């Protein structure tokens with residue numbers, strides 16, 4: 001008996017939205033579909049077709065595209081459904097309409113899947129969240145899904161699917177390991193950014209990053225790869241890469257994204273391009289069985305994979321682009337609920353128990369001697385003391401940080417002061433202390449703000465010269481619903497400069513940072529607050 005189809009009406013905003021098991025299932029189905037096309041097995045092909053003229057698939061491309069847009073259009077037509085495309089050059093987005101308003105309206109016309117490309121990062125995630133409210137208030141009897149077809153420098157999850165499928169075709173669907181060289185504009189290329197989580201598909205992963213410093217992979221993706229257990233090596237050019245013996249047989253090129261570069265990088269483009277362009281003289285250094293891949297397009301004047309390679313066994317990029325349609329047909333069949341009902345998700349591991357981030361310290365045994373907090377020469381009789389702030393930072397960093405804490409907690413208008421202390425004798429590290437005599441006790445919302453802006457601190461409530469309550473504060477798992485939060489990425493849908501009215505929201509990462517819920521940018525706890 002088939003259970004609930006877990007794929008139906010799903011969105012794909014980042015590659016992590018589909019689990020490894022789900023992707024393996026998708027690849028298995030894609031293999032079957034591709035074989036059916038190759039053998040003219042129309043019965044099998046029909047098993048993938050949604051075949052409902054009222055099921056709407058809408059393409060909204062706010063950035064240029066050929067392969068992604070056309071392979072999706074062909075995939076949508078295969079489905080025998082209603083296929084539409086928004087003419088973004090004449091739409092009301094150009095009259096200042098918000099993305100949410102535009103997409104809600106199109107969703108209301110009985111459209112179920114949106115394929116969205118935009119330079120605004122995190123757009124699909126926002127639409128996925130906001131459209132639920134729209135559907136509810138308008139009593140829509142169908143679900144709306146969003147598929148990210150590339151958002152700025154962030155991610156390109158369906159490209160990641162077809163890249164993975166193509167690598168697998170060439171290694172006999174061996175998920176045990178992958179050694180891949182990523183070559184080119186790793187800074188701006190969203191297809192390589194999706195690989196930071198995408199390649200978790202393989203049990204053991206080794207990634208060689210080949211790019212000059214100006215085009216290097218951003219640190220947050222390198223960190224992500226390390227956290228995922230990948231072995232990482234970096235090289236400044238193809239020449240440097242080939243001067244050592246351990247060379248991959250899987251080469252993944254990305255185009256210099258001229259349209260996303262600043263003046264300074266553009267000026268050096270000839271020199272940078274040279275570092276990431278394959279040359280004839282490199283041929284004999286390649287290992288047998290090597291394949292080159294590229295999400296394409298390649299530049300007709302300056303191709304980093306030269307055209308003399310088209311007719312060689314190195315050419316994996318053409319089949320990779322063709323695979324785009326098969327993978328996308330399968331994805332739409334899954335989201336449309338046509339296939340996937342037999343997929344059994346692995347038993348969910350119980351979520352690790354969430355440790356509380358506001359911990360009240362038991363003071364009952366401390367009736368005897370207590371720590372006296374004093375400001376200057378006066379012991380504090382009533383009020384609050386925030387202790388152990390930014391322990392380990394330099395005094396000037398601690399001072400800056402205490403200014404931020406006072407702003408975030410609205411402590412600036414209260415009397416009191418701040419202090420930098422070296423802790424107990426013998427300690428070499430510094431910590432900050434904020435005193436606010438006679439201040440009222442902070443409410444829960446304020447304590448949550450304090451935990452987010454000063455994780456690791458303690459909050460002491462003093463009454464009649466005694467610490468009557470003491471809390472140890474740790475980083476909250478999620479931080480949202482505060483007006484003064486801000487993602488630092490100005491291309492993010494939640495950035496105030498986008499004027500989309502999207503509230504900032506962050507998740508804590510395993511290594512104690514805050515990741516933007518939309519664009520994925522990671523921040524230290526000091527960086528998520530508006531600067532004014």
Ligand code: NCD
Pocket residue numbers: 067068150156159190191254255257295296297
């Ligand atoms: C890529 C893209 O747009 O991100 N192309 C694609 O979708 N096939 C890569 C690129 O533009 O360089």
